[in-house]
Amino acid sequence: MFPSCRYEDKLPAIDIFVCTADPILEPPSMAINTVLSVMAYNYPPEKLSVYLSDDGGSELTFYALLEASKFSKYWIPFCKKFAVEPRSPEAYFALNIDLNDSVFAQEWFSTKKLYEDMKTRIVSAVEKGCLSNEIKGQHKGFSEWNSKVTKKDHQSIVQILIEGWNPNAVDIDGNPLPTLVYLSREKKPQCAHNFKAGAMNALIRVSSEISDAPIILNVDCDMYLNDPDAIRDALCFFMDEKKGQQISYVQYPQNYENITKNDIYSNAGLPILKIELAGFDGYDAMQYIGTGCFHRRESLCGSKYFENHIVEWNDTKDKIKGRTIDEVEEASKLVANCSYEKGTQWGKEMGLLYGCAVEDMVTGLTILCRGWKSIYYNPTKKAFWGVAPTTLDQALVQHKRWSEGLFQIFLSKYCPLIYGHGKIKFGAQIGYCLYLLWAPISLPTLYYVVIPALCLLHSVPLFPKVFGLWFLPFAYVFVAKSAYSLIEDLSSGNTLKGWWNFQRMWVIRRTTSYFFAFVDTIIMQLGFSETGFVVTDKVVSDDVLKRYEQEIMEFGNSSIMFTIISTLAMLNLFSLSWGIKKLVFGTTFGALENLIPQIIICGLIAMVNLPVYEALFFRRDKGCMPSSVLFNPLDLPPPPEIAPRRPRRSLAGVDQPAAPSPALQFSSRSVAASRRSAISGAACSPSSSDGANINQQLTNPTTKSINPIR
Numbered sequence: 001m002f003p004s005c006r007y008e009d010k011l012p013a014i015d016i017f018v019c020t021a022d023p024i025l026e027p028p029s030m031a032i033n034t035v036l037s038v039m040a041y042n043y044p045p046e047k048l049s050v051y052l053s054d055d056g057g058s059e060l061t062f063y064a065l066l067e068a069s070k071f072s073k074y075w076i077p078f079c080k081k082f083a084v085e086p087r088s089p090e091a092y093f094a095l096n097i098d099l100n101d102s103v104f105a106q107e108w109f110s111t112k113k114l115y116e117d118m119k120t121r122i123v124s125a126v127e128k129g130c131l132s133n134e135i136k137g138q139h140k141g142f143s144e145w146n147s148k149v150t151k152k153d154h155q156s157i158v159q160i161l162i163e164g165w166n167p168n169a170v171d172i173d174g175n176p177l178p179t180l181v182y183l184s185r186e187k188k189p190q191c192a193h194n195f196k197a198g199a200m201n202a203l204i205r206v207s208s209e210i211s212d213a214p215i216i217l218n219v220d221c222d223m224y225l226n227d228p229d230a231i232r233d234a235l236c237f238f239m240d241e242k243k244g245q246q247i248s249y250v251q252y253p254q255n256y257e258n259i260t261k262n263d264i265y266s267n268a269g270l271p272i273l274k275i276e277l278a279g280f281d282g283y284d285a286m287q288y289i290g291t292g293c294f295h296r297r298e299s300l301c302g303s304k305y306f307e308n309h310i311v312e313w314n315d316t317k318d319k320i321k322g323r324t325i326d327e328v329e330e331a332s333k334l335v336a337n338c339s340y341e342k343g344t345q346w347g348k349e350m351g352l353l354y355g356c357a358v359e360d361m362v363t364g365l366t367i368l369c370r371g372w373k374s375i376y377y378n379p380t381k382k383a384f385w386g387v388a389p390t391t392l393d394q395a396l397v398q399h400k401r402w403s404e405g406l407f408q409i410f411l412s413k414y415c416p417l418i419y420g421h422g423k424i425k426f427g428a429q430i431g432y433c434l435y436l437l438w439a440p441i442s443l444p445t446l447y448y449v450v451i452p453a454l455c456l457l458h459s460v461p462l463f464p465k466v467f468g469l470w471f472l473p474f475a476y477v478f479v480a481k482s483a484y485s486l487i488e489d490l491s492s493g494n495t496l497k498g499w500w501n502f503q504r505m506w507v508i509r510r511t512t513s514y515f516f517a518f519v520d521t522i523i524m525q526l527g528f529s530e531t532g533f534v535v536t537d538k539v540v541s542d543d544v545l546k547r548y549e550q551e552i553m554e555f556g557n558s559s560i561m562f563t564i565i566s567t568l569a570m571l572n573l574f575s576l577s578w579g580i581k582k583l584v585f586g587t588t589f590g591a592l593e594n595l596i597p598q599i600i601i602c603g604l605i606a607m608v609n610l611p612v613y614e615a616l617f618f619r620r621d622k623g624c625m626p627s628s629v630l631f632n633p634l635d636l637p638p639p640p641e642i643a644p645r646r647p648r649r650s651l652a653g654v655d656q657p658a659a660p661s662p663a664l665q666f667s668s669r670s671v672a673a674s675r676r677s678a679i680s681g682a683a684c685s686p687s688s689s690d691g692a693n694i695n696q697q698l699t700n701p702t703t704k705s706i707n708p709i710r
Contacts, residue, residue: 012238012313013047013213014231015297017203019196020221021055028064029090029122030222030387035065037087037225038217039072039178040079043232046164048178049211053199057154057184059145063131064122066139069161069180071118073171078111079228081173086385088224089115091257141182156186156333158206165320179211183336191338194347196290197359201351204300205335210320210328214313216300220291223254223386230383234294237375238313245311248299248372249364252292253277256388262497264551265395266505267388270492271485273378276431281376285428287435288364288374292384296372300363302350305371353414357405362414365432369423391544391554391623395505396513396561399438404517407439411525439521442514449511449568449605452598453575459582461594474597504608511568512561547623553611554623562629566616569609576602 016038020031031052039050054061071089079087082104086092093112099105125131136142141159149155163169164179171177185202187193194201200218207213215238217231227233234250253273263270280286299305320328334340341347347354352363368374377383389395413419416432455462464470489499523529547554555562579599582592615625 008044010313011044011047011235012215013049013211014041014043015207015211015213015216016048016050017053017200017207017216017218018050018221019053019055019199019203019218020061021196021199023054023056023058023061026221028058028061028126029119031061032064032068032122033088033090034219034221034224035180036068036072036075036089038219039180040076040084040087040228041225041231042080042228044176045076045178046176047213049164049181049207049213050178051181051183051203051207053203054182054184055193055196055199056151057149057157057187058151059131059142059149060122060126060129062141062145062157062159062182062184063125063135065180065182066141066161067118067122071114072162072177072180074111074114076177077171077173077175078107082107085228086224086226087228091224091385152187153189154184154187156336157182157184158329158332158336160210160325160329163325164211181206181210183332185336186333186338188338192354193338194354195357195359197347197352197354197356197363200359201341201346202336204297204351205340205346206332208297209332209335212297214297214311216295216297218291218293218295219384220386223291223384225383226385227379227381227383231294233377233379233383237377238294238296243373245308246305246373248296248305248367248374249288250294250375250377251286251288252383253376253378254289254292255382255385257385258388258390258548260549260551262495262501262551264501264548264553265389265392266498266502267395268494270494271488274492275488276434277376278378280428280431281374283425283428283431284373285368285424285431286364286374286376287432288360288367290358290360291386293360299367299370299372300351302345303370356408356412357401358409359405361406361435362409362412365409365414365416365420365424368428369420371423390548391556392508393554393557393559393561396509396559399509400513400517403438403514404521406436407517407521408524410436411521439514439518442510442518445507445510446515448601449507450571452601453572453605456575456579456595456598456602459595461598463594463597465593466596467593471597500608504611507605507608508565512564515564516561543622547621552621552623553615555615555625555629556623558626558628562625565609565612566625566629569606569612569616572602572605572609573613576606 018031018034018038020026020028035050035052039045039048041048052061052065075089078084084092093115097108099108125135131142139159139161141157141161144155144157144159159182160179161182162177162180164177169177183203183206185193185199192198203218204216207216215235217234230252234252237247237250238244240247255273256267259268277286296311298311323331344350352359353366356362364374389398409415410433416424416429416436420429420432452462463474485503486496486499489502490496494502520529544554544556576599579595579602582595583599612625615623616629619625
């Protein structure tokens with residue numbers, strides 16, 4: 001029993017923001033599972049308001065949310081009556097549940113049937129790429145969509161699907177329901193929309209017109225609720241009588257449900273979650289990582305902290321009183337228009353900051369520099385579960401975006417060493433720089449991957465003799481760093497093979513993602529390009545998911561990053577072979593003693609690249625390395641014996657096999673089998689006018705691999 005249960009009437013209202021950006025890469029079925037999970041928090045429902053921001057402007061996403069609003073009348077009481085966990089229907093119904101209790105079994109089957117019927121209707125609509133007139137007649141909100149509405153050009157759309165303040169908005173047991181709102185902010189081709197930061201700021205303004213809760217929780221559409229008491233946990237920090245008034249936000253870690261046993265792409269980052277971020281918490285300067293974060297609204301809107309700051313949590317403004325639902329929606333649309341922010345401090349001093357690919361990190365930093373403090377809370381029971389990238393391409397593109405945005409912060413006026421001087425502790429400043437300098441540290445890594453191998457081919461020594469005293473510092477640094485890293489990983493719960501996978505990804509990320517991020521950032525600083533944003537693909541096909549679960553690295557396309565990976569792998573393999581040949585058949589050992597460190601380096605790099613060699617020469621599945629990656633840089637035709645037939649590539653970068661492959665999926669470790677059927681065909685268009693394109697994609701439904709801390 002939480003102490004807060006004694007003070008239910010004093011608990012603050014909570015606004016929950018769920019963000020989705022692309023209905024193809026982030027299927028509506030996935031988004032509504034997140035929405036349904038957060039609607040079912042163990043919290044007074046009349047104090048909960050859930051907002052779905054659809055930056056894709058899709059009527060299919062709106063339809064999915066409308067269906068979810070109806071199903072919530074059954075799902076929420078079912079969850080609370082039987083203490084259901086997790087509270088994502090898709091995840092819950094995939095579990096092996098003990099159905100010995102006849103009453104529970106009856107309700108379980110009836111609720112599951114309702115969910116599957118809803119899911120079938122959503123998937124059917126998505127497969128068609130448009131909605132029937134019968135469906136459009138279910139709600140006035142469908143009138144917002146016409147043939148002129150596109151993803152990048154449409155008016156503000158605000159629809160309140162559940163009026164939580166209305167006494168008639170109740171579930172099947174007669175209990176109040178949370179408020180549920182659909183938002184798609186206005187977009188015009190001539191106006192900058194500022195990606196997720198712009199969507200979040202629109203949510204802040206729209207919610208202030210409807211519920212105006214003092215606490216805001218934001219989650220990504222792929223992160224569903226696992227702990228139904230997470231709100232109460234977070235409020236323990238905000239409502240602390242001694243230090244609570246200083247807290248700006250409480251950040252939960254970003255945990256992934258579909259991590260493999262040995263974390264093949266090193267997505268989990270266990271040492272970061274358990275050691276590094278805990279260190280930030282010791283400085284009261286935890287980063288804001290973009291999802292799973294409870295914010296104090298006033299600090300997010302630009303307020304500075306001052307001593308003796310007091311908040312009346314239950315003193316929420318009643319902005320609905322005296323206004324009709326249509327008036328509230330129209331007022332909300334005005335603050336979601338493109339023109340609203342002109343001449344204001346939104347994106348500068350208010351809300352999330354613009355101009356950076358990692359808007360969350362820079363926003364959190366500026367909040368801390370205004371005198372607020374933050375909390376990092378990593379309980380044993382995970383508050384949220386998300387979906388990690390399941391292909392190497394997705395993982396690298398995600399890290400490229402992160403490292404590019406982080407380096408932009410370092411080069412801007414928000415550099416922690418300058419902007420944070422005297423505002424946050426020096427240890428926190430250095431900790432921030434550890435991440436902000438991901439991109440430039442690619443250069444020394446590239447040096448150690450390339451130069452020793454080239455010099456070895458020309459018998460040019462770079463290090464002291466192995467048995468000389470001057471070699472000891474080099475040996476000490478290598479052994480100490482490796483041992484410390486291994487101890488960190490194992491103590492954080494990783495496996496030995498997981499640690500080795502981390503070493504591999506450490507090399508691959510630095511020589512590809514971080515290097516490209518460094519180059520792109522420099523080009524942008526020179527004014528030759530602008531900041532971009534890539535949504536990580538949450539959709540995978542059956543064969544990709546199977547290889548991921550078997551911990552087989554996924555290549556499968558001719559990405560320039562794969563060209564670099566294979567080139568560096570082959571360079572070090574050739575140099576290693578040449579060095580070993582010289583040791584065995586060459587001159588005396590003394591003459592080659594200076595080259596042994598370079599042979600060791602080439603050997604280690606070759607070892608971490610064993611999956612690359614396997615993908616280049618031995619694998620024949622669709623996830624192998626295309627022969628063009630190896631031969632095209634050399635301007636050589638690929639020989640037929642090692643050039644398996646590759647799928648055709650469309651202009652959009654989508655594989656198009658000759659025969660239809662299984663329907664689109666999104667992955668999850670413990671519930672993967674169920675989610676395969678749940679998300680089948682769950683790709684959608686931003687408007688009905690795009691139906692033909694969707695039908696074409698569903699005819700050839702394989703994975704998009706064109707693809708983030710966040």
